[in-house]
Amino acid sequence: MHFPGLIPLLIVLALAFLLFARPGRISGLMEDLGKGIRGFRKGLSDPQQDRAPEEPPRQVQDQATQRETDRASN
8 A cells, every 4th residue: 555755744734734723713714705705695786876986096197207307306
């Protein structure tokens, strides 16, 4: 019978330790996943017209002219 090498065995043990080291960690992950799914479904079911119109993102000012004036002053 062939046994796995040392590296794969260490990887599996490290993953098991990360998952099971603290009690309630898996249940906390599942709770967060459930909240995410509920939020996603709520976002899909909400009509778009109920939301306030968003302000368009501000434009980034061209900094090339600022750099040229800085270089000229030096």
